[in-house]
Amino acid sequence: EDQVTQSPEALRLQEGESSSLxxxxxxxxxxxxxxxxxxxxxxxxxxxxxxxxxxxxxKERLKATLTKKESFLHITAPKPEDSATYLCAxxxxxxxxxxxIFGQGTTLQVKP
Amino acid sequence: GAVVxxxxxxxICKSGTSVKxxxxxxxxxxxxxxxxRQFPKQxxxxxxxxxxxxxxxxxxxxxxxKFLINHASLTLSTLTVTSAHPEDSSFYICSARDRAGLGAYxxxxxxxxxxxxx
Numbered sequence: 001e002d003q004v005t006q007s008p009e010a011l012r013l014q015e016g017e018s019s020s021l022x023x024x025x026x027x028x029x030x031x032x033x034x035x036x037x038x039x040x041x042x043x044x045x046x047x048x049x050x051x052x053x054x055x056x057x058x059k060e061r062l063k064a065t066l067t068k069k070e071s072f073l074h075i076t077a078p079k080p081e082d083s084a085t086y087l088c089a090x091x092x093x094x095x096x097x098x099x100x101i102f103g104q105g106t107t108l109q110v111k112p
Numbered sequence: 113g114a115v116v117x118x119x120x121x122x123x124i125c126k127s128g129t130s131v132k133x134x135x136x137x138x139x140x141x142x143x144x145x146x147x148x149r150q151f152p153k154q155x156x157x158x159x160x161x162x163x164x165x166x167x168x169x170x171x172x173x174x175x176x177x178k179f180l181i182n183h184a185s186l187t188l189s190t191l192t193v194t195s196a197h198p199e200d201s202s203f204y205i206c207s208a209r210d211r212a213g214l215g216a217y218x219x220x221x222x223x224x225x226x227x228x229x230x
Contacts, residue, residue, distance in 0.1 A: 031217075032217075032218075034218065034219075036221070041203075041224070041226070042223055042224060043116075043118075043205045043207075043221035043222050043223045043224045044156070044205075044207075044221045045221070046114070046218060046219075046220055046221075049218055087155065087156070091217065097144055097161050097163075097169070097209075097217075098144060098209045098217030098219065099146070099158065099161060100146075100158075100219060102155045102156050103155065104154070104155045105155050
């Protein structure tokens with residue numbers, strides 16, 4: 001069964017304190033792994049797509065990496081505005097509709 | 113680019129009435145749209161996959177007669193919650209699929225609709 005597990009569930013950081021969020025997955029053939037940011041009361045905002053092991057993508061203070069079993073979202077010198085829930089999702093090659101399988105998310109709080 | 117809108121953003125309705133939520137892809141054509149439901153502090157739960165011009169595919173446990181989905185055009189899908197009850201109160205989010213990269217289909221999400229049934 002295709003599955004996504006994110007850890008930790010919640011993370012509190014001081015401003016400037018770098019850290020990483022983990023997304024472990026099992027899928028019968030990965031088409032793509034996606035990272036989204038979701039603010040309270042809003043829809044998820046697309047961040048990255050990763051396709052194959054070894055791939056990395058960056059956007060401002062965020063960097064996403066991918067291995068055959070997991071993905072990391074590294075946050076460098078976070079700011080309070082980075083506080084949000086970060087969602088990881090995978091898309092299986094077997095899905096012809098592009099269905100996403102989501103993890104439970106990591107809620108990040110960055111304190112000034 | 114890749115903007116998805118939803119209307120309304122908030123709706124309050126009385127028990128037993130029906131409510132329609134619209135999802136539009138503003139700057140791209142979406143052959144496939146998805147409808148999710150999200151409970152407080154939980155992740156997104158896929159309700160159904162909507163394909164333009166054909167019947168929606170519902171996930172296990174989702175009542176197709178209660179949650180009516182219509183995908184009439186490449187830019188519009190609607191979700192109608194029929195005979196709503198308080199337990200249908202939730203945050204409903206749609207997404208639209210856009211093709212990208214090496215064949216992975218990126219989904220872009222709308223801002224969500226908060227439904228409250230009194």
